[in-house]
Amino acid sequence: MSVIAAENISKRYIIDHKRGKGTNTLRDVVTESFRNWFGRKQDPDQTLEREEFWALRDVNFSINQGDRVGIVGHNGAGKSTLLKILSKITEPTTGSVRIQGRVASLLEVGTGFHPELTGRENIYLNGSILGMKREEIRKAFDEIVDFGGIEKFLDTPVKRYSSGMYVRLGFAIAAHLDPEIMIIDEVLAVGDAEFQKKCLGKMRDVSASGRTILFVSHNLTAVQALCNKTFYFEKGRLMEQGETNHVIASYLSRVSKTKLIRTWETPEEAPGNDQVRIRRVELIPEYPDKTTHIDVRTPMRVRFEFWNMMDRANLNLSLHLNSLTGECIFNVGTQSKPYSKGLIAGECYIPGYFLNDGSYSISVMVVKDTVTPLFNLEEGITFEVEDYREGVAWYGKWPGYVRPQFPFDMKMVEEEAFAK
């Protein structure tokens, strides 16, 4: 039985670009409308440019009871907009959705938590906001406290909680919701590994009881572990839907083809300054046979080209590989050598079985005389390394930023019969 049926839903946002300065205040609107009333020609420097942006475009799908649907796609693909429409937070511009059953949506952990209130007070506050009756909260109260592990801090204002405790409490409340349809947005992105495991387990329990789950996540391993169906969105369109492994495979192959190269044709439009201008930065994966996307096995080369506008300068390149959260994982540099005007290229090799799965960005810096940074191209390329495992039954997040295959052996030293 279909519990959610979406027909041709689209969502349009109007973005006002103001030529000149200032935001869209009441004054602007009033002066603008006065101008229109009196039929005056609009001042060309002061017009509001209205640009349409379709966050979702003609999306159709139907979800059956008990389905666990993963929703994947890049930032800005329309995933969150879809969840907002399904949660009734906003309405679609066109189209309609029919939903059978009570919906609980979890777009954020601890929605409406008030920092001044105690853990106890916030359990009631957050529970009611999520649609629980007071009686239901009272019944689940001890379990919530236990699941979140916050017994000792029940009467402490949550502003004194650590961020981990805050998240645990928020999820614990949400986990005790009892809806027929549950919509979850990226909640697992926070919290420590152990707690994430607990959450995934809880979600599996929920789905095992026949409830319908919609789950948006960047963690493809979690989507694969939890969801039987997957929707893949790109630029507001539902590109593909179906069985999870199939959709994720085609999503990954598309992801890898995009944005791994950035080029600027002429020095005028290129980023840089009077001394150096970037021409091109490119990540070239060397796919082993059959794979079409970067995973932990894939070796890569980073190729970087720039124009040098200085007559004679001692230059070297410095490459930073950063995690999505901005921590530097490593930094390598070239030798410093004298160069004259012209186009200069550098290349760095990153071996396979080195980076762990995750999102990374590459920044490249041109340095003069080994001390003066001339230009830093920040986040020149961002890319994802997908997970790949063989012979492992465990699918939690592999810890660490690197996943090297250092020699690590074990062997039987002495055979001994313990039995008898």
Added chain:
Amino acid sequence: MKTHEVVIQSGRSERHYWSDLWRNRELLLILSMRDISVRYKQTALGVSWSLIRPLTTMLIMVFVFSKVAKLPADPGIPYPLMVLSGLTIWTFFSNAFTQVSASITTNANLVTKVYFPRLIMPMSSVMVSFLDFLISLSLFVIFAIWYQVSPDWHLLFLPVFILLALLASFAFGLFFAVLNVRFRDVGQLIPFLVQVGFYACPIAYSSRLVSGESWYTLYMLNPLVGIIDGFRWALLGGKAYFNPQSVLASVLIIGLCLSLALYFFRKRENTFVDDI
């Protein structure tokens, strides 16, 4: 089990809106309790602030308008009591009005993350202000005992004027709450409106002083005039100036504004999140 079907579509308002609102009454209560218990956290004087503020305002007004400007009270009524009664109901109106008009934007974190009938937020703001009003009313009781003024049958009409003040603040506040989502200018405008309103309403003076003027009819069109005069009349008895016509004007204007504001709010509430 009967399944609950929802259709989400542009411009389609929830069929079960009012029953939804009723179902969420616990949320209304909890949001109000949140605002009340948060307000005086980490303050030394706590709830007494709800008494200190009107008390000092009254003392200043008695000094400025009665001692310095020598404004007369209605005959037979002590000036402080006249001011305090007007001030109590005006403070209720202006606080509720201010809170309601900010209710959607201050709860932006909820609006963007979870659905519930949005009308809950302005309603909880009114409830919080109402509680403050009850506390400040006790100040009036103390002063009434001090001046040995005892209420008579007029007191029976008191709830009518309180209800009118509540509806007025809700109606006007609701309209600005919707505007506030799009135009933050409202945040600047409201304190100014409240300040102007303070002098445009018979708080520091009695309506008797202006009843002879040629523009008195126009003056009565201010819905607060009827409410404040009526409130004072109900508390202090027949000696206070009260023109029943002004209440008629209040009821009509408030009724009209409330329906318009509700219509406007319902029309916009589904897309608050896109503008907030």
